Amino acid sequence: MPHDTITFQNSGYFSKLMVDYLNQNSNLKPLYNRSPVLENFKEQIIEKQANYPNSHRIELHRALQRQYSNISSSLKTQHNIELIANKNTFTITTGHQLNLFTGPLYFLYKIISVINLCTTLKKQYPQYNFVPIYWMATEDHDFEEINHFYFEDKKIHWQKQSQGPVGRLSTQGLEKVFEVFVKHLAPGDNSKRIKDLFFDSYLNHSNLSQATRYLANEIFADKGLVILDGDDKALKELFAPYIKEELVNQSTIKQVETTYSILKDYQIQVNPRPINLFFIQDDIRERIVFKDDKYFIHNTDLVFDKQEFLDLLKTNPENFSPNAILRPLYQEVILPNLCYIGGGGELAYWLELKPVFEHNKICFPILSLRNSVLLVSSKQAKKMDNLNLTYKDIFLKQDVLINQKTKEFSSVDYNFQEQKQMLEKQFSDLEKLCSKTDKSFTGAVLAQKKKQIKGLDNLQKRLLKAEKKVHKDKLERIKYLQDQLFPNQSLQERTSNFSSYYIEHGAQLIDKLTLALDPLDQNFDIVII
Secondary structure (H helix, E strand, O other): OOEEEEEHHHHOOOOHHHHHHHOOOHHHHHHOOOOOOHHHHHHHHHHHHHHOOHHHHHHHHHHHHHHOOOOOOOHHHHHHHHHOOOOOEEEEEEEEOOOHHHOOOHHHHHHHHHHHHHHHHHHHOOOOEEEEEEEEOOOOOOHHHOOEEEEOOEEEEOOOOOOOOHHHOEOOOHHHHHHHHHHOOOOOHHHHHHHHHHHHHHHOOOEHHHHHHHHHHHHOOOOOOEEEEOOOHHHHHHHHHHHHHHHHHOOHHHHHHOOOOOOOOOOOOOOOOOOOEEEEEOOEEEEEEEEOOEEEEOOOOOEEEHHHHHHHHHHOHHHEEEOOOOHHHHHHHHOOEEEEEEOHHHHHHHOOOHHHHHHOOOOOOEEEEOOEEEEEOHHHHHHHHHOOOOHHHHOOOHHHHHHHHHHHHOOOOOOOHHHHHHHHHHHHHHHHHHOOOOHHHHHHHHHHHHHHHHHHHHHHHHHHHHHHHHOHHHHHHHHHHHHHHOHHHOOHHHOEOHHHHHHHHOOHHHHHHHHHOOOOOOEEEEEEO
16 A cells, blocks of 8 residues: 655654654653664563563453453454463553544554554564553543544534543443434445444443443454453552552652653643542542541542541552553553553653652553554545645645745745845945934934835735735645645544544555554654555
8 A cells, every 4th residue: 555654753743842752862861761663672571571570460361351251352362362371471552542433543543553563573572472452541531532523524422421430431322422423424335334333332332441342342353452441450459559659658749740850841741749549439530639647539528537548448449540640650560561652642741750660660661652644545645746745745734835835836936035135235335324424314224124124025925915816726725635634734633533434445444554554663654545
């Protein structure tokens, strides 16, 4: 399948922190363990092997068997679950919210990244096994972020109230969403498959966690993906000592703040709290606040004394949930993980966390930026050729692109630099006279110079505007094409849903992307489908 790339650094869509991380800026080196290059994984394997208790491996294997006990999964996924029990097996992990019907396209790219990296590592280190993990963010409670998806230009929205962890949320009410969605589907085999996939995922499962597991399992049925739900009592028991450390000593905030001197020139992605844990029940996920030697559950009447709360941790660890700052530690405690693959925002907060891992004596994983993709149809690619557009062009902000193309299309030279140089010379001669007469003349000369330069600038803008009218047809076609590829002038992968492309390409969409993407090639892929 034809495809091209543009570097992340040149795409214009990544933060300064991510650009510097990709460029391996030496100032950031204290914030990560090893850079995401193939040869670094051998040392990461050795370090993780020494740092990961076999008791955790046994409990993880049991938890996965339990979570998959009522799931019809592929033989490859079942094999990968069994491999977890082996001491020479390691994981590559990505995490994602339980977005309705996968949400934006980048959900696919994250998972394909971990699948492909496992394949690459197995070829390089055949004596080890590598299992791709999708960590479902079942304990999140920001329902507004996940209760919708876009099909083509239509927002499909789930009207429901939610306060607790979203994974436990009932799927009741999604039959109305299904009715709205299917009205937008055209006839055809792929449309039927999409319709059945939504129905079987959401209307045949009782909560959002089960529905999302089924959906991801179906989409990646033959890729060996293993889906993990961290909202699990046995897995929380493994993490209980670290929860106790946070409750008693509140050390995380102190450790994170040590990174701020390095990150002072960047935007801080996530700010830690004194206690980076939530208290959860089916309808509650609220912050834990320590005050006057008691633990208060924010926005509730629940209050615990210190010993009572620590006793509850022993008996009911499932009531404690890490926030964004502590979730990575939880993940790395329970998984034999080598690498976390995430988006730029995710890696930005991981880069705040290395001191937290060092304090808790847990191996810090390799951090790799997920694959990013611009899907371009063959018809759109042909239009780009006809308009003399490059992929570098199409990534420009629209006003910059239109101005640049207007200049390229124009036969008129409207660079007024020569005229400005002539003005500069004329006023330079006038300024020489200033010393020979009254100071008021100097002010008049400078004012006139400023006025003349501004006049030329205005004429140049007027000429650009006139040329845009001359080339209006081409420029409108460029705008329309870019608006298709960058909905709302944003990345396609952050808005569009996979179903819009599945309608035309079917199950081959996943296979095509899997073949096209290289997780260690840190470029923005343009894939022609």
